[in-house]
Amino acid sequence: xxxxxxxxxxxxxxxxxxxxxxxxxxxxxxxxxxxxxxxxxxxxxxxxxxxxxxxxxxxxxxxxxxxxxxxxxxxxxxxxxxxxxxxxxxxxxxxxxxxxxxxxxxxxxxxxxxxxxxxxxxxxxxxxxxxxxxxxxxxxxxxxxxxxxxxxxxxxxxxxxxxxxxxxxxxxxxxxxxxxxxxxxxxxxxxxxxxxxxxxxxxxxxxxxxxxxxxxxxxxxxxxxxxxxxxxxxxxxxxxxxxxxxxxxxxxxxxxxxxxxxxxxxxxxxxxxxxxxxxxxxxxxxxxxxxxxxxxxxxxxxxxxxxxxxxxxxxxxxxxxxxxxxxxxxxxxxxxxxxxxxxxxxxxxxxxxxxxxxxxxxxxxxxxxxxxxxxx
Numbered sequence: 001x002x003x004x005x006x007x008x009x010x011x012x013x014x015x016x017x018x019x020x021x022x023x024x025x026x027x028x029x030x031x032x033x034x035x036x037x038x039x040x041x042x043x044x045x046x047x048x049x050x051x052x053x054x055x056x057x058x059x060x061x062x063x064x065x066x067x068x069x070x071x072x073x074x075x076x077x078x079x080x081x082x083x084x085x086x087x088x089x090x091x092x093x094x095x096x097x098x099x100x101x102x103x104x105x106x107x108x109x110x111x112x113x114x115x116x117x118x119x120x121x122x123x124x125x126x127x128x129x130x131x132x133x134x135x136x137x138x139x140x141x142x143x144x145x146x147x148x149x150x151x152x153x154x155x156x157x158x159x160x161x162x163x164x165x166x167x168x169x170x171x172x173x174x175x176x177x178x179x180x181x182x183x184x185x186x187x188x189x190x191x192x193x194x195x196x197x198x199x200x201x202x203x204x205x206x207x208x209x210x211x212x213x214x215x216x217x218x219x220x221x222x223x224x225x226x227x228x229x230x231x232x233x234x235x236x237x238x239x240x241x242x243x244x245x246x247x248x249x250x251x252x253x254x255x256x257x258x259x260x261x262x263x264x265x266x267x268x269x270x271x272x273x274x275x276x277x278x279x280x281x282x283x284x285x286x287x288x289x290x291x292x293x294x295x296x297x298x299x300x301x302x303x304x305x306x307x308x309x310x311x312x313x314x315x316x317x318x319x320x321x322x323x324x325x326x327x328x329x330x331x332x333x334x335x336x337x338x339x340x341x342x343x344x345x346x347x348x349x350x351x352x353x354x355x356x357x358x359x360x361x362x363x364x365x366x367x368x369x370x371x372x373x374x375x376x
Contacts, residue, residue: 008033011106011348014094014139015334015341016087018113018128021183022053022209022219023303025090028337029098029105034345038166042098043334046090053219055079056113059127060257063115069125069147076115080127083113087128088136102138109344109368110143117146117157117255124156134371142344142368149354154361157253160339161188161198161358162346167335171328173296173321179314180336181205181304183256185280187287188358189295197291198358199250202243202283205304206256208276215269224309227277230270236263240279241286250290251360274309281313294320301325301332344368 010033017026025048029041048056059079072080087110095101112128130143146156164178165188174192179185185204189197208227209220221227240263245254259279264272288294298318304310305324315322325332343353347368354361 008037010037010039011345012104013341013345014091014105014108015337015339015344016090016108016110017337017340018083018087018111021205021303022048022056024048025087026334026337027090027094028331028334028341029094030338030341032342032345034342034349034351036166036169038342040331040334040338043331043337044090044094044097045333046086046093048086052082052086055082056115059113060115063125064257066116066123066125069123076127079113080129083127084129084132084136087133091137091139105139107140107142107344107348108133108137109145109340109342109347110141111145111340112143114256117253119150119155119157119253122150124150130369131371134373138373140374141371142347143371144369145340145343145347145353145367148367149359149361149365152361152365154354154359154365155199155251155253156359157200158186158188158198158358159343159353160186160336161196162353162355163339163342164188165190165194165196166342167330168299171297175291175293175295177291177295177298179284179298179300181280181300181302181310182336183209184254184258185284185302185304186253187284189291191292196355196357197250199252199287199290200254201287202245202254203259203276203280204302205280205307207259207261208273208280211261211264211272211276212269215272220303221273221277221307224277224307224311226270226273227307227309228274230268230272230274232278233264233267233271233275236267236275237278237282239263240275241282246283246286251358253359277307277310278313280304281310281317284314285317288318296320297328298322299325299328299330301330301335305332
């Protein structure tokens, strides 16, 4: 089961999460030994403005033709520089708010922003300059946490399951699922013996967010109001669900741009929003086909849990208890950032962060690159 960290020593770690979301930077503090000892601290979200979201969209477009994960054509280079600067500013704001110094933090786990995820081509690209962030903050930074798994034959995602398991030890329900609805949605199934099964289920918020931005200029369907006012177009939903991804066995993972909203282009904004929300919910429900046993509880984190229409659709389709993370004592906004803090500590200690049941990697694998600014 769990591998102990050296002498059980805990570290104070920051997790920095941008991921595939266009929302902003999540910063979270976690004190942990990278195993079973967890003390969750405060968190902070620093929102992206519209011009920077547009720059990220341009970077994603520019990344589509990449064959070298280290290549940085001009739009990517500019976005990476600004992304790193904004993460440094978010760390500074967090430390100031909580009267902490850089010296109080042992390490930071830096996700960066995913602009291309194509494990079938051996490629995963996250923008973010780890050494530059370490220099700017004065904190050792662990970054590039997906690449080693992809290089070893894994999907490179999802990476949070080992943290989900550590968090779930205090909950009695088994099997239990942690569902994260970010740009892409992913599940972690946790069995009674701690067995992990994890994979991307399909679209999360990205398809709906992009649709709403095109139709209304707003970044998302706030609270699911548009979806709640619309009707699901069953023909369009059937077309969306015919994507071959859903017939594939896990482990499997997705790029943010894997799906197209073309099937709802002819619908009203409300009906399109309802249909895309139903698409996310139906894809989540189909994940059950790959579980050895039905979950007793679904715990939902990420921005999607705020979409009331989406949450109702998921509850109707999975036929089990569905609860936002806060209902079981977790923080649905900070959970993924906390996971990156946890993974950074595991990386420092050489503990595995991916497993055959989570990414399909042949054997448990550690990962991450350490950019150190302090003497060892």
